[in-house]
Amino acid sequence: MSDDELIWRIAGGSGDGIDSTSQNFAKALMRSGLDVFTHRHYPSRIRGGHTYVEIRAADHEVQSRGDGYNFLLALGDSFARNPSEDAYYGNEELKPLSENLDDLREGGVIVYDEGLISEEDVEELNLEERAEENGWHVYPMDLRGLAKEHGREVMRNTAGVGVTAALLDMDLEHIEDLMSDAMGGDVLESNLEILHEAYEIVEEEYEFEHDLRAPEGSHETEQALLSGSNAIAYGAIDAGCRFISGYPMTPWTDVFTILSQNFPDMGGVSEQVEDEIAAAALAVGASHAGVKAMSGSSGGGFALMSEPLGLAEMTETPLVLVEAMRAGPSTGMPTKPEQGDLEHVLYTSQGDSQRVVFAPGTIEEAYEQTRLAFDIAWDYQIPVILIYDQKLSGENKNVDVEFFDREPSPDLGSTLTEEELREAAHDNSGKFKRFDYENAEDGVAPRSLPGQQNGRYLATGNEHSPVGHISEDPDNRVYQMDRRLEKLESIREELDEERESTQTYFGDEEADYGIITWGSSQGAVEEAVGRLNEQGHSVKGIGVSDMMPFPEAEMTEFLESVDEAIVVEMNATAQFRGLVQKELGRFGEKMTSLLKYNGNPFEPAEIVEGFEVNIADEDREPTAQVRIEPAAGD
Amino acid sequence: MSAFNAIGDERETDRDEYTPGVEPQPTWCPGCGDFSVLKSLKQALPEVGRNPEEVLTVTGIGCSGKLNSYLDTYGFHTIHGRALPVARAAKLANPDLEVIAAGGDGDGYGIGGNHFIHSARENHDITYIVFNNEIFGLTKGQTSPTSPKGHKSKTQPSGSAKTPIRPLSQSLTAGASYVARTAAVNPNQAKEIIAEAIEHDGFAHVDFLTQCPTWNKDARQYVPYVDVQDSDDYDFDVTDREEAAEMMRETENVLNEGTVLTGRYYVDEDRPSYTEEKRAVGEMPDEPLAERYFDDDAEWERSYDLLDRHK
């Protein structure tokens, strides 16, 4: 736990504008030269309900939320129910302060809004006593009053930012610039006034007792702050995707929204439709007719896509689907992250799965793997699913702007032109042999598009002959099935031999112990591996992205090279460990699971502790809400 | 230069071109009404000047879903109930295609009912033919959403307790801009109606009464039928929503009493199609999206140019 970093938590009612305030503050920190990473805690209610956003900022790269935090800005909850009674929900107005104290580090700073949080309430919290015990420094200020005086009450977030900047000794320049970009007129003027007033009051009237200051850093290149959802949407745009169909569901809605807002200016089409069955079926229809199309959903909606997904496999229609996991089963915890849909995504739909599944671990990987998904889907005519979660969807991180400076790839892969179709194989009646197993390469039989001359064929979810006629001929069945499955082997080969690995490795290659994870838990694992090595342990880590086809060679090599490994994932049934054992058929005795499914992502410290308890055999129970699933035979 | 040169190719075609030369021979039972739908399409398509490769026939699952196995156009035999969403998207992707969707009464009014309502509501420029045999044919004779009340089947051995749905009224209420009913026993009218439906710009719904002699033996063969346009007993304005609604209600009421009314019920030439509506709000390009992928000069927008908002 380093103190050269700032972890600022802004807490209030959801609907209080915390998102935009924190987004801008994160940008200001980024512009000042720091690397930033944001973590959003969501309640399910639209307005009210306590929520917070954490911004971690340091002079070095940050890939994860930190352990706890060191600066609290508690705004009070203006949408609180039963504000003064201790009703069923407790005193909600106080929650932004009361609910956040447990994670505040020693020596941390607290700013709270005296205008919303009453003195008596604070007394009841025993704040003074607790502050003394923990070395916290408490700075109350009437943010609401200040905002009202110079503008409107809702501007109290700005007052909070002003206080924060003053206490952290930050320059106001970037904050002012960002405000000027976002607003104008009287609103801007009032906000600027409030910002300065708050800053000055702190400078003039408050005695600083804390050591925490904003870190200093610099970037060599220009940075952009984006979320995992942005990265997926942008990857799709750059891959030439111009059709999206969907039905809203948290957290998939973000990707859907971003593309729906951008497509009109790009000649693309977005369709919000009646349900997820339709959503997936539309994407299949658009792709069939020649457009790079995608759809997606979260667990429950993805369940409805199961049958169209199978149709895409059988008709070999290129398709990209995204699945933004949230805690299940059923409606589960709609706004909480979990990695519980892996098996759902790998195996849903009838028959033998014929799909590709990637699980990006970071924002950069989300972009890269979205593009990869489109490449593979259109080259091999196969559905590719990107599986991610609430965590990756909503967290923001700074990325080098130049990272995005690349050529778009709208290529339709193995699709023929009319010229090529003239030369292609047809049956006696002139029907195109679209599923021609005799001339297929790597299992791929190129396709035509409706409206092309000499390309007509039948696409069908039934087993079919080379021109697409329904066929139950046993030989044809085996040829077609083998050919379709061969595509998966070819894809594995391409991933192994022609492309940079999508797996991410960290730590010392020669290490004795391994930590394995997949998808969005990667950042926390990376940080934990770093800390364990600093503490003198010999550990390396791998963040796996290829779920199907499984990276057999890489995983075998990794597991062979270590004595023991922990598999870290956010679910209760060790789904990824199960996949490893199924695919490799061994190593069961080497892998212990560290599982978390309480609705919050892993913090690095929990992984460090999991390692200490399990591998270093320290004789204690983990303190965090995690579960250990012993290795087979243990 | 188009990448889809079958589209708009004005050459003459005839019904033979729509008949697959090699396999497969239809597997429909002798006397099945489905043959009539196939026949009327084979007649109507050349008549309205389409060639097989500019037509995409999208079907659901059922005996009816086999239509595009025997109609030699581009075809997509999808899954049960989902022909419409696939068809709609193909039309959005390449609006110059002639898109025809088809399926059974179970397929379209039961499992796919939600898509039916929304496709009509949105007025997609496609033709939708429902093979209405008042039964689940392919799965061997279970009660369907259009089976009459009291209809006995293996799954409703004491007779169905449900009143059948009213497909014409539902279609009108949902927003279809062309609604007609025809019958397998009425080939001339069927051909004309199918041709009109194809030519119509908007969602054209044809409820096509097709007898199933194998599983619905008790059902009438829909004879005698009455064409509401030809009969002196009926006089209503097909462009008037209220009058159309009234006529549809009457038609649906008397069907199960043995009177088979057919004809055009509602025609609205003024309602813009979904493509036009979407273009009007600026959410759909003027040129077919599918063409762009073949245009070497196309400039593809990049996310790199969107980054200002993130800095």
Ligand SMILES: Cc1ncc(C[n+]2csc(CCOP(=O)(O)OP(=O)(O)O)c2C)c(N)n1
């Ligand atoms: C999701 C799903 N449920 C059930 C079936 C089985 N099934 C196939 S066709 C059919 C009903 C067919 O009736 P209809 O749509 O009226 O078509 P018809 O055979 O009468 O032309 C059913 C239930 C299926 N294929 N898929």
Ligand code: SF4
């Ligand atoms: S079962 Fe009925 S609907 Fe199906 S082919 Fe035979 S007659 Fe036609």
Ligand SMILES: [Mg+2]
């Ligand atoms: Mg039927």
